[in-house]
Amino acid sequence: MAIILGIESSCDETSASICIDGEIKSNIIAGQAIHSKYGGVVPELASRAHQQNIIPTVDQAIQQAKITKNDIDAVAFTRGPGLLGSLLVGTSFAKSFALAREIPLIEVNHMQAHILAHFIDDPKPNFPFLCLTVSGGHTQIVLVNGYFEMELLGQTLDDAAGEAFDKTAKILTLPYPGGPLIDKYAQLGDPNAFSLPEPQIADLNFSFSGLKTAILYLVQAKIKEDPQFLERHLNDICASVQSRIVSILLNKLKKAAKQTGVKEVAIAGGVSANSGLRNALVEMGEEYKWRVFIPKFEYCTDNAAMIAIAGYQKYLRQDFVGQDITPLARMHI
Numbered sequence: 001m002a003i004i005l006g007i008e009s010s011c012d013e014t015s016a017s018i019c020i021d022g023e024i025k026s027n028i029i030a031g032q033a034i035h036s037k038y039g040g041v042v043p044e045l046a047s048r049a050h051q052q053n054i055i056p057t058v059d060q061a062i063q064q065a066k067i068t069k070n071d072i073d074a075v076a077f078t079r080g081p082g083l084l085g086s087l088l089v090g091t092s093f094a095k096s097f098a099l100a101r102e103i104p105l106i107e108v109n110h111m112q113a114h115i116l117a118h119f120i121d122d123p124k125p126n127f128p129f130l131c132l133t134v135s136g137g138h139t140q141i142v143l144v145n146g147y148f149e150m151e152l153l154g155q156t157l158d159d160a161a162g163e164a165f166d167k168t169a170k171i172l173t174l175p176y177p178g179g180p181l182i183d184k185y186a187q188l189g190d191p192n193a194f195s196l197p198e199p200q201i202a203d204l205n206f207s208f209s210g211l212k213t214a215i216l217y218l219v220q221a222k223i224k225e226d227p228q229f230l231e232r233h234l235n236d237i238c239a240s241v242q243s244r245i246v247s248i249l250l251n252k253l254k255k256a257a258k259q260t261g262v263k264e265v266a267i268a269g270g271v272s273a274n275s276g277l278r279n280a281l282v283e284m285g286e287e288y289k290w291r292v293f294i295p296k297f298e299y300c301t302d303n304a305a306m307i308a309i310a311g312y313q314k315y316l317r318q319d320f321v322g323q324d325i326t327p328l329a330r331m332h333i
């Protein structure tokens, strides 16, 4: 039997999870409301909140899994990519825990973990599969050949998809993080109300900065005509923006599927919680006869269950690291 403690602290969520023989028994997530009033994550405040949250979060994960800390066989932690100060808290905790208990330490790549979240529940994808990983910091199309054999086929050249949602929300004077709010208002609006450009980017890469500027100019012009524009048309503008972001993402995914001939297609990361993206992917999957994989909501945004499941796979491979390990703000998939 293998009991893995997973620790996630790459951005503004402190999370701990217990995985027993590949089954997730607990997944505790402590969010950090403090960033909302600043309109984005403040790295210094995030590190401090992680420091406060980490012990209670781990305690709760252990309790909910009905084990004791002495039962844990290995500790897996997010090494990167992410905010360095935040990563240092999880890394230091994991190292201390492993040292005190004399158990193996496992490093996990956060972006790989978002993808490996698809191995938490059934049905699980078969290798090779394609994964569109869309979060606040990344937008990637990955060919997943094995648990830890991943090939980057395309990525954003500027903003990530989550950033496009959050920056649009800021233009619309909505609080951070704006992605979930745009999703909510979009469900009540007309996606064809406003036309927004689709960037012409070669290959399987993405760009969202032009879209952000187009939205800013559109909103500024409309407010000049009608100072009440945002109040009157919030749902329609959210629906139009969301529909454009989703079409940019899925057109590239379609291209990747065509190029590779792969018909198992997944989405992962915070933006995979978006209802427009989820619905459109299901439709596209039916049209192109793909097997489509959409994570449960709790495994879309940052969580330690994905770290624990990735850690479990590394545990099976005896893929451990030493106490000299350090976190990395940037890390390739």
Ligand code: KG4
Binding pocket: 011, 134, 135, 136, 137, 138, 161, 162, 163, 165, 166, 177, 178, 179, 180, 183, 269, 270, 271, 272, 273, 274, 275, 300, 301, 302
């Ligand atoms: O994966 P994640 O929790 O953190 C990173 O690793 O970045 O992703 C956070 C991002 C934020 O930009 C947030 O606005 C976005 O995911 N997000 C959404 C939704 N839920 C979260 N974007 C659009 N629609 C949603 N429902």
Ligand code: ZN
Binding pocket: 110, 114, 135, 136, 269, 270, 301, 302
């Ligand atoms: Zn993430």
